[in-house]
Amino acid sequence: MAEEKKISMAVIRRLPRYFRYLSDLMKLDIKRISSKELSERMQITASQIRQDLNCFGGFGQQGYGYNVEYLYDEISKILGTDRRFSCIIVGAGNMGNALANYENFSKRGFDIVGIFDVSPDKVGTVINNIKVLHMDMLPEFVKTHHVDIAMLTVPNSKVNEVAIQVTELGIKGIWNFSPTDLRLGDDVIVENVHLSDSLMVLGYRLKESMEGRKTS
Amino acid sequence: MAEEKKISMAVIRRLPRYFRYLSDLMKLDIKRISSKELSERMQITASQIRQDLNCFGGFGQQGYGYNVEYLYDEISKILGTDRRFSCIIVGAGNMGNALANYENFSKRGFDIVGIFDVSPDKVGTVINNIKVLHMDMLPEFVKTHHVDIAMLTVPNSKVNEVAIQVTELGIKGIWNFSPTDLRLGDDVIVENVHLSDSLMVLGYRLKESMEGRKTS
């Protein structure tokens, strides 16, 4: 057991993109595709596609290309789309609400099983069929339900504290929506969204282009 | 006029992070900092910090380091935090709501001046003091109000169409929340959020770590 080879983050971050394009190809009823054709659609080099895919195995056939459905299935497996992850949302504000109502997540294997907040206005309300519980209930909840991921949409000032709490409760994945960079131990995986960073980059690029410069 | 030097996206994407850390330092009343100290806080190399900053100019002083407030101001200027951008939100669903209510944006210079939707349930409602208008009003609105950025939180199936529409109306920046990669002309800048990509990467990394492998 164990193909070694460490796969770089650059490659991993492209996987969902391959997944999306292959899913689209299937909808278009396209049965096979060469790295060249795919490269034109995705606007990346064919070379990169072949390199990326060969990190995980030889999914193609010389002279033929790739079978779309087969490749889709393989990338699904790599991404773990077959698995289901139990998720809680901490922070039932507008962003928490948006996440709780986003049906695509459950389609991809991410089930929201609990929502938590401290505000008396929110505790007891129901969002997408899930009752919002008080943060005080969190430890008990995590002990009685299996939880893989905590989606943190709490105010920036509280996020560190909450992150430490969920980590201590044994939750292994954090989806962080606050601007704060969480610094936690090695046994928790943090994926950041940092919306305001993204918006500021847009502002920067816009400013540059208005001044007549090009960005990349 | 015109320092040339093309600045790489890798550097640009780190700017908001510098901005955040410097902002924190100011709150802590720290007046000066060396690249070495900052590197320990930010978990990147001192060398990278100096390289990054020197893309834009020599903001430090040998033997002293960087004056926190001065550096903060300079990065603010680079990022264009002094400017204001007029933004509209297209799609008044949960995500549109979340964005409309996120007060940090206006703090950073991004003002929401209009919200649009097609659903009769939503048109006419008021979100954070802004009345939701029907999409039919969009062309007229953009002609009478200056709009820099369109934040697109419409369903995936509609996003291409909407993106083309706002581009044709002369809007220069798009903040895209749909999974679709927009392919538009050179005179519009697109910044993607791709939440589900981010979540799938979290799923992948979690799966790998559960199987005992390490990611990066």
Add this chain to the structure above:
DNA sequence: TAGATTGTTAATCGATTAACAATC
């Protein structure tokens, strides 16, 4: 078989890190 296209190795490019002379 001939043509096409992969898997994979080698070359290139760009980004990060190290080193150090300049200078506060």
Add this chain to the structure above:
DNA sequence: TAGATTGTTAATCGATTAACAATC
């Protein structure tokens, strides 16, 4: 002046691209 730390050049590392032999 001596010590500290930058700005900047050079070295290293990793990621992307090109090339081509293997093979369907």
